[in-house]
Amino acid sequence: MKILIHTCCSNCALYPVEILQKRGFEIVLYWHNPNIHPYSEYKNRLESVNKLENLMKLTVVYDQDYREFYKFLRMVMGKEKERCQICYQLRLERTAKKSKELNIELFTTTLLVSPYQKFDKILKIGKELAFKYGISFLTEDFREGFKKGMNKARELELFRQKYCGCIYSEAERYLRQIEYE
Numbered sequence: 001m002k003i004l005i006h007t008c009c010s011n012c013a014l015y016p017v018e019i020l021q022k023r024g025f026e027i028v029l030y031w032h033n034p035n036i037h038p039y040s041e042y043k044n045r046l047e048s049v050n051k052l053e054n055l056m057k058l059t060v061v062y063d064q065d066y067r068e069f070y071k072f073l074r075m076v077m078g079k080e081k082e083r084c085q086i087c088y089q090l091r092l093e094r095t096a097k098k099s100k101e102l103n104i105e106l107f108t109t110t111l112l113v114s115p116y117q118k119f120d121k122i123l124k125i126g127k128e129l130a131f132k133y134g135i136s137f138l139t140e141d142f143r144e145g146f147k148k149g150m151n152k153a154r155e156l157e158l159f160r161q162k163y164c165g166c167i168y169s170e171a172e173r174y175l176r177q178i179e180y181e
Contacts, residue, residue, distance in 0.1 A: 001106060003025045006111070007029040007030060007109075008091075009161060011152075013110045013149075014153060016110055016113055017029075028059045028102070031062045033045070034066065034069045035087045039066060044159045044161075045159060055156060071090075072086075072166070085118070087166065092125050096130065096132070097133065099133070099135055104135075109122065112142050113143060113149060115143050119143070126139065
């Protein structure tokens with residue numbers, strides 16, 4: 001069975017890809033991340049996914065319209081505390097649409113490997129979108145493989161980011177605490 005996997009970065013993709021390949025899934029990764037800031041960070045992550053594609057002989061569908069960064073900003077401006085949910089919705093909606101377009105009946109996201117993400121919100125959004133588009137969402141908890149994936153990324157010399165991706169998470173990383181007005 002084929003599965004489309006929204007891919008936030010190469011290192012988060014490693015464990016889910018390994019597990020799902022062992023189960024016989026035909027993997028198609030999908031790159032759509034208009035939330036990532038700055039552009040240099042976006043390019044580093046994109047190039048790392050491309051490196052992973054070549055190392056593991058994966059199929060990757062790239063959606064590289066970085067101009068959607070402005071759409072992401074407009075969506076979260078004034079709603080910074082809900083930014084993660086908005087971001088999940090934006091990226092998973094595009095993934096569900098792409099899955100339907102490619103006639104792939106099952107989709108998921110590498111966000112489900114990170115202990116730093118809001119797991120329950122991702123599951124809720126994924127299930128709602130699966131229903132909306134008449135496809136299925138794999139709700140697997142990949143978090144147990146997070147450290148394994150990070151170690152493998154280090155071995156493969158893949159780019160390892162230091163924050164989730166958006167301008168707000170970047171600020172939080174450097175400021176440790178940010179207050180919203």
